[in-house]
Amino acid sequence: MIFDLPKLVFEAALKLMRLQGLTPQQAVARAKQQFPGASGLDTKELERKLEAEAAKDAAKNKTGAAAGTAVPVTAGHYAIRRSDEEYLTLQNGDRTAGTPTVVFAPAGNPAQRWELKVLEAAAGTTTCTLRNLAGGSFLGYEEEPDADVLTGGFPEPVTWALSPGPDARRFTIAVPGADLHLGISLMRAYPPRTGLKESDGQDTAEWELEAL
Template sequence: MAAASAAGSPAFLAAGTGRAAAVPTRRTGPVYTIAKPREQLLTLERWDGPAVLLRAAGEPGQQQWELLSVSDGTAPKGTVFLRNVGEGTYLGYEGAPHINKLVAGRPHPVGWELRGGGDSDAYHVVAPGGPIDGAELALDLGLLLVYPPRTTLRPLRLDDERQAWRFTLEE
């Protein structure tokens, strides 16, 4: 497996879907696993279920994510969409973003910004349009102590590498 190239580079963001509202029926972009330390992978076990962290396992595609960008002007420059390969839905949230909002599978694309997280293959996954509730919000582990751990929107901490996600290109 090769590490993803730097955020914003053409190789990393070049795969696009054409229109933001389009829902591809097959893979159209590069496929990544998205992980936290100790090989906990971002997982979508059900098309509309919460995005959770689990060790490598499960059905094929549940832990694989396409990184898609839109180049037709319907989304701000630098916006990406994360589409789950196994379920065909997008990483996102319902309604307006706010602190502790649950992140789950959504039927339509939800935009994210990627910001460098220290390591060359680590990125903060940030909800665009901030600050919200007085802070920019990023994908992070939720505060509830449940298994499997769920993801929510939390205040962005660029200096905290534990909040960043490691993107690994699947070959």
């Protein structure tokens, strides 16, 4: 059987670029590692094709956003906000396990920047992890997921499910398989703490992803 090695590398690189937010060059380098004999492959043409695909994807996303349709969530760095004055923040950017997550006015620092890694995307829902760029910890919770459990930064990744709401720019950040989503805790604190909330049939698409 004859294999079209450049085609195999291109298809693998395209998947990596879309799911993990890699550049064409990074995606090709990673894809070449998957195929014996690809180390000496001239990849300039593959990188040009990937750049063209990336441009097409960006155009589709822009068109979808303008039309009010759901835009696919892609891997990358984001600020996550509820409003212009409420950004999801790892308090003080502290890497200590259990450091609270809060909503705070935009400060433009790494404590308000999150790395989104896509795990799976299907049927309008994207499962992912969210890692803070200041503390390096993951958005999560210490106890079993339940209503009013507080969220914070933890060393082990926790899976979240993102799904768009009626306003395609806003998303529900939910616990997969449970009727729980990320919201504002009832705890009296400043800045306000975030925690898990029951949906109760309400619109839970509270969060907007702001690509950095």
